[in-house]
Amino acid sequence: MSYDQIELPDVSGLSVGIIGGTGPQGRGLAYRFARAGQRVLVGSRSTERGEHAAQELREMPGVHGVVEGGDNAFAAGADVVVIAVPWEGHGATVAELAPLLSGGRIVVDCVNPLGFDKQGPYPLRVEEGSAAEQAAALLPEARVCAAFHHVSAVLLADPEVDAVDLDVLVLGDDREAALQVQALAGRINGMRGVFAGRLRNAGQVEALTANLIAINKRYKAHAGIRVTDL
Amino acid sequence: MSYDQIELPDVSGLSVGIIGGTGPQGRGLAYRFARAGQRVLVGSRSTERGEHAAQELREMPGVHGVVEGGDNAFAAGADVVVIAVPWEGHGATVAELAPLLSGGRIVVDCVNPLGFDKQGPYPLRVEEGSAAEQAAALLPEARVCAAFHHVSAVLLADPEVDAVDLDVLVLGDDREAALQVQALAGRINGMRGVFAGRLRNAGQVEALTANLIAINKRYKAHAGIRVTDL
Numbered sequence: 001m002s003y004d005q006i007e008l009p010d011v012s013g014l015s016v017g018i019i020g021g022t023g024p025q026g027r028g029l030a031y032r033f034a035r036a037g038q039r040v041l042v043g044s045r046s047t048e049r050g051e052h053a054a055q056e057l058r059e060m061p062g063v064h065g066v067v068e069g070g071d072n073a074f075a076a077g078a079d080v081v082v083i084a085v086p087w088e089g090h091g092a093t094v095a096e097l098a099p100l101l102s103g104g105r106i107v108v109d110c111v112n113p114l115g116f117d118k119q120g121p122y123p124l125r126v127e128e129g130s131a132a133e134q135a136a137a138l139l140p141e142a143r144v145c146a147a148f149h150h151v152s153a154v155l156l157a158d159p160e161v162d163a164v165d166l167d168v169l170v171l172g173d174d175r176e177a178a179l180q181v182q183a184l185a186g187r188i189n190g191m192r193g194v195f196a197g198r199l200r201n202a203g204q205v206e207a208l209t210a211n212l213i214a215i216n217k218r219y220k221a222h223a224g225i226r227v228t229d230l
Numbered sequence: 231m232s233y234d235q236i237e238l239p240d241v242s243g244l245s246v247g248i249i250g251g252t253g254p255q256g257r258g259l260a261y262r263f264a265r266a267g268q269r270v271l272v273g274s275r276s277t278e279r280g281e282h283a284a285q286e287l288r289e290m291p292g293v294h295g296v297v298e299g300g301d302n303a304f305a306a307g308a309d310v311v312v313i314a315v316p317w318e319g320h321g322a323t324v325a326e327l328a329p330l331l332s333g334g335r336i337v338v339d340c341v342n343p344l345g346f347d348k349q350g351p352y353p354l355r356v357e358e359g360s361a362a363e364q365a366a367a368l369l370p371e372a373r374v375c376a377a378f379h380h381v382s383a384v385l386l387a388d389p390e391v392d393a394v395d396l397d398v399l400v401l402g403d404d405r406e407a408a409l410q411v412q413a414l415a416g417r418i419n420g421m422r423g424v425f426a427g428r429l430r431n432a433g434q435v436e437a438l439t440a441n442l443i444a445i446n447k448r449y450k451a452h453a454g455i456r457v458t459d460l
Contacts, residue, residue, distance in 0.1 A: 003449045122430050152459075166458045169441060197444030200352050205441060207434035211399060214427030219233045221459045227445060228396045228454040229382075
């Protein structure tokens with residue numbers, strides 16, 4: 001079926017929790033989901049910082065979803081849980097939250113395992129193949145997808161940007177969960193969620209962020225990608 | 231500088247050789263370069279098949295460049311040499327042509343090291359990091375770039391398709407060579423050549439082809455990518 005013929009589920013009633021919701025990517029996604037009208041739970045290692053970030057988000061232009069804040073365990077109580085922590089803390093954070101992320105919960109990993117040196121970013125080798133596969137290994141009872149790797153934190157956070165025009169590549173082994181994540185991406189103005197394969201093909205999607213950073217540097221841009229012919 | 235401000239060199243006078251010019255991707259690229267008016271040298275393992283492919287290309291609609299055919303060594307005499315062989319034969323073919331690809335010759339690797347099983351395509355681990363880096367290791371006297379991974383062979387070969395609307399990610403450690411490859415991509419109607427980093431970031435660009443194949447399967451498409459905000 002063509003892209004337009006695939007019916008996506010109604011996810012407007014789902015709450016979205018952001019693990020690492022005070023970092024640039026997590027905060028930007030929280031803002032966009034709140035603007036789209038989702039209920040958002042902003043998580044942080046510190047309850048106080050999570051609450052503070054939520055309060056700031058509630059005051060931002062266009063927010064008409066409910067935004068609440070707390071620690072990461074609080075955010076892990078949402079219907080869909082987005083993992084947006086730095087790669088360095090990924091394994092430990094996910095392992096710590098594992099008992100909370102059971103019962104087929106949808107977990108969306110958007111972490112990019114990158115290293116940086118004088119020549120810029122480069123992909124780190126991940127034993128499990130990708131951050132998403134590491135999360136899947138640590139969360140056997142969750143339905144892990146990978147998505148939102150290529151969204152510019154700058155554009156997400158800018159209230160003047162009405163539409164964030166790009167495609168979100170969504171990967172996952174559970175078709176139903178992947179459809180919900182695609183639908184969730186589509187709730188953000190300008191975005192489409194495009195199914196882009198199983199989790200074993202997440203590594204290169206995460207690593208492609210290094211190329212987008214190189215593009216941003218060369219062209220002074222906030223690059224994302226669109227899939228053509230869809 | 232923004233994308234439009236970067237001046238690309240005039241490459242209209244450069245000949246383009248295609249190593250593996252009788253395969254789907256090589257033949258499709260040969261056709262598009264010939265349509266764009268470049269002189270094209272079609273290479274094959276067999277001189278006869280290379281000549282035959284060139285003759286067929288000369289008779290295709292819109293071709294107004296000179297197209298000649300021969301073996302891969304013949305094609306390796308072009309100004310810019312595109313490597314479009316199957317991954318299985320990549321190392322051996324490149325090593326064999328190495329003596330011909332000296333003197334700073336521009337070599338464009340567009341090979342995707344993928345495996346296929348019941349669940350579809352997946353990236354193969356390449357010791358050097360990527361096909362392009364393997365080529366660079368085998369060709370110390372050439373200027374190796376990576377590009378043209380995400381072009382649909384079907385769209386390239388279809389004479390009814392006037393513009394192939396997508397961006398070509400160009401990677402390379404030699405800035406001057408990368409600019410020429412970007413300019414060459416821009417000679418094909420609909421395409422832009424976008425600099426996307428050094429060769430060490432080529433692996434994920436090659437591997438992303440697995441995701442595009444997954445997208446094609448799910449959506450019955452011939453997917454490519456566009457870089458947004460450029």
